[in-house]
Amino acid sequence: MILLTGATGYIGSHTWLELLQAGYRVIGIDNFINSSRLALGRIEKLSGQKLDFVEGDVCDEAFIESIFQKYPIKGVIHFAALKAVGESSANPLRYYENNIGGLVTLLQVMQEHDCRHFVFSSSACVYGDPDQSPVKEDAPLRPENPYGQTKLMSELILRDLEKSDARWRVAYLRYFNPIGAHESGLIGEDPLGIPNNLTPLVARVAAGRMPELKVYGDDWETSDGTGVRDYIHVIDLAQAHVKAVGYLLAGRDSLTVNLGTGQGYSVMDVIKAYSKVAGCAIPFQVVERRPGDIASCYSDPTLAEKLLDWKACRTLDQMCADSWRWQSQNPMGYQS
Ligand SMILES: NC(=O)c1ccc[n+]([C@@H]2O[C@H](COP(=O)([O-])OP(=O)(O)OC[C@H]3O[C@@H](n4cnc5c(N)ncnc54)[C@H](O)[C@@H]3O)[C@@H](O)[C@H]2O)c1
Numbered sequence: 001m002i003l004l005t006g007a008t009g010y011i012g013s014h015t016w017l018e019l020l021q022a023g024y025r026v027i028g029i030d031n032f033i034n035s036s037r038l039a040l041g042r043i044e045k046l047s048g049q050k051l052d053f054v055e056g057d058v059c060d061e062a063f064i065e066s067i068f069q070k071y072p073i074k075g076v077i078h079f080a081a082l083k084a085v086g087e088s089s090a091n092p093l094r095y096y097e098n099n100i101g102g103l104v105t106l107l108q109v110m111q112e113h114d115c116r117h118f119v120f121s122s123s124a125c126v127y128g129d130p131d132q133s134p135v136k137e138d139a140p141l142r143p144e145n146p147y148g149q150t151k152l153m154s155e156l157i158l159r160d161l162e163k164s165d166a167r168w169r170v171a172y173l174r175y176f177n178p179i180g181a182h183e184s185g186l187i188g189e190d191p192l193g194i195p196n197n198l199t200p201l202v203a204r205v206a207a208g209r210m211p212e213l214k215v216y217g218d219d220w221e222t223s224d225g226t227g228v229r230d231y232i233h234v235i236d237l238a239q240a241h242v243k244a245v246g247y248l249l250a251g252r253d254s255l256t257v258n259l260g261t262g263q264g265y266s267v268m269d270v271i272k273a274y275s276k277v278a279g280c281a282i283p284f285q286v287v288e289r290r291p292g293d294i295a296s297c298y299s300d301p302t303l304a305e306k307l308l309d310w311k312a313c314r315t316l317d318q319m320c321a322d323s324w325r326w327q328s329q330n331p332m333g334y335q336s
Contacts, residue, residue, distance in 0.1 A: 188326030
């Protein structure tokens, strides 16, 4: 059985579905700090299976212990974390407590239960402002905000653990920019509060929930002056997790890989693609650059492709079309 933490969140919910479809038994946990319990019914509907789920906090050792006592867990995919970059600068201790505290608690309980297969949600944030793109896994690691620091520190904690006991097997998955939604439109990204990444904002503007999009700078050194990122469809990302957990459970060595398409798209490219699928203009206003933003960052995903026999294949148009289907079928997210 696979333990999924942060199972009702954006990437967790899509990965849960993909794992069930691949035949894995899954126990999901979440404290709903940034997700809705209504996601559970949707995953159940899509999978046609009754879900195993327990509400609780990864920082709560007694809770995690109870999960390991009850379920025969062979591997863990750890999504549970706070992820808002700006908020992490305003309130760093909350981020260190949740993201590092939760990780350490989970690893301690795993160790006591002889469970040493771990898939970790890392991020392109660990590279900070890379010297060049495409970024390879051996690029310098220099995160620029507390959120990114929690991801790098988590990687270091896991690497120390591996050195202390050769039985640990860890997949360090560095995601670039996940967007899109399941093609059914039943599950998708539904952040509580005001979203802080591009496509949920574009989606809300397209749906008329927000008057316009702010574009932070059009004078970057990129083809059209707006920031360039590597967007990856959340289903491609979820499928990489199925591959990664299978890889570790098959007894293979730990691995550190970028998960992206390897293709950079600008903010304007996203606005154009979204506007096409939504059939409306996306009003935007160019404003000052935000401190900490960077011009361009996209991955070299060839190592993941080789080791995991996986490739992100969905296009930007598909990502926007699926995001729009989710948005238009659920104008207020899961509460709709
Ligand atoms: N979405 C991205 O752009 C992105 C990029 C790189 C890395 N990541 C990482 O991927 C993981 C999943 O991201 P996501 O986009 O699905 O975020 P999300 O916020 O949608 O999902 C995270 C889930 O974890 C839960 N959670 C948080 N703290 C918890 C705790 N202490 N105990 C139990 N549950 C807790 C939240 O309620 C939420 O359901 C995170 O670790 C995130 O840092 C995300």
